[in-house]
Amino acid sequence: MAIGTNGRGNAAGTTPRCIALVGPFGSGKTSLLEALLARTDKVARQGSITDGNTVGDASPEARAHGMSVEINVADADYLGDRFVFVDCPGSVEFLSEMDGALSGADMAIVVAEDDERKVPALQLILKALEARAIPRVLFLNKIDKSTRRVRDVLNVLQPASAVPLVLRQIPIWEDGHATGFIDLALERAHVYHEKEPSTQIDMSDEDLAREHEARFTMLEHLADHDDDLMEALLEDIAPDREQIFADLVNEMQDGLICPVFFGSAEHGNGVSKLLKALRHEVPVVDRLRERVLDGDKKAALQVIKTLHTQHGGKLSIARILDGQLSDGDSLFLNGETEIKVSGLFNVFGQHAAKIATAGKGDLVALGRLEHVQTGDLIAFEAGKIAAKPADERRSPVLATAIAAAQRKDEVRLSTALTKLAEEDPSLTISQNQTTAETLLAGQGEMHLRVAQERLAGKYGLDIAAHAPHVPYAETIRTSTKVRGRHKKQSGGHGQFGDVVLEIAPLPRGEGLQFSDTITGGVVPKQYIPSVRDGVMDALGQGPLGFPVVDVSICLTDGSYHSVDSSDQAFKMAGILAIREGLKDCKPVLLEPIHKVTIACPNDATARVNAIVSARRGQLLGFDARPDWPGWDEVQALMPEAEISDLIVELRSATAGVASYMSAFDHLAELSGKAADQALQRSGKQAA
Missing domain, CATH: 3.30.230.10 (Ribosomal Protein S5; domain 2)
Incomplete structure (x- = not known):
């Protein structure tokens, strides 16, 4: 997320609400952001991923790989309401970016599509939201390409969600294509127009019958948490429309249901309806304060992202939880260390515009706060902040040994690696004392590739990288x-x-x-x-x-x-x-053995077991993953030499969603052909 110096500031209006756009890789989050910005007149023309002219995914690495590799921030105004959208990567390798964004979000729009292969990835996203108690709606994207009834699609997606997916709309079909929608709360039909707001139409008798059936199903879900509504349904009394909207809002905000909208981000369909719902249903920042803090009211800012810019130095992107902030103000990191704001900016895509002040709900970038890290809480006054426990960082699953190609760049490399790890907490830098290597560890092949590309492009470093040596004994x-x-x-x-x-x-x-x-x-x-x-x-x-x-x-x-x-x-x-x-x-070679716990969808457990066995692993057993319906945890002992690229094969066997944790367990004798191969790889010879 390279930040330039020219951009747009926030417009005046109501207290902004922050919405994270999340969902599996390729579901259309960046396209939805573009459609939202175009519909709110924040951009003159809706860009596209193909043309490479979107507000999001504009960094060199995102453009090169055609995928989101970091969060993208953009603000917009709609009918007098102010919103800040944070587009999050969907690849499992970059979900730590989403983790940071969620710490400052009031709500999430989960972007999904009619593709059952992505259900495990969708479950990863929804689990993260559920664990943080973040309200959410689901936007079923690419409705123009779907060939199944929306109800059937929801049946496929429902296992990924711990709460009911509740349809707010049903499509109007014409020749097998969705040409519009029926709003189940308002009981109104609309027809789509290419990248324009929809227009209201009369319902046919057939659509009216479909609407009555679907609406009753929606009301039944709401009545599960509203006794008065349940009584009205049982007595066949038409419920008050205001009561229905109140239930939709309250139950969504309380995480009891996940309302479902649909449309086509690429064509701008369904976007106006989504925006109108956001106006009335996104909670205000006060609920975020309750989620982040443990009864303490001192904290004023939540840091969601750290950036190191080439010309502006370090920027800390933070959500203002309360109060007013001005450039030059003194603040207190975690309520203790005094710090001073040196530059206040509004962020829009790749650009940052300097502003003088910002207020409650704004998402801003703070300049040159050297000791501030992603996840930190900042207060206006000194005093202990009673924060709720921070989320655990994602464990690395792949490492590479990294060094400067030229010795004169070793200090520069060390500095650059420190900055990379500040920007992306899911990257870890460590020193293996046994092999005398610097290890860069992350969430997968692409994650490490992007990190190395940043070292080369952003910091001008020529890097030599190779698979880490195994610390044999x-x-x-x-x-x-x-x-x-x-x-x-x-x-x-x-x-x-x-x-x-x-x-x-x-x-x-x-x-x-x-x-x-x-x-x-x-x-x-x-x-x-x-x-x-x-x-x-x-x-x-x-x-x-x-x-x-x-x-x-x-x-x-x-x-x-x-x-x-x-x-x-x-x-x-x-x-x-x-x-x-x-x-x-009689010297003998010893190899390190790790205890490994692999998390995978249970339809892939047999494949995972085969992978472990083929890599000289000793299976200890498997069991259902706690609180993860449809997932297993496989326990095994595996040689470290066989773990180095394990994640690549695991992801290939599990539609890209498997993960694992490992810890050193013991050293075991290695002899015969395996020992000879290990010695050969290490450049040693048997005694």
């Missing part, structure tokens, strides 16, 4: 006793150190142990720590080329010279003894 199978003697005479004082070590294997997981049984001062006490240092240095790389683990070393004997012995001489003696002795102890 080695141990021994047998014991030995070995002497290590370091003797050197080169004029003046010489060097002399002589040790006898007993080397023995330990049970797995016991680590390294050093002890001594020296008596009679054959190795003076002051030199024993140096022997230990030499031993530990030598164990850093065994005969197979990897760190040695689970070994006991005991210093049992030795000798010294009153003049030539020194700490360095005894350290070298310890190194020599270990290097010589380990060769005789």
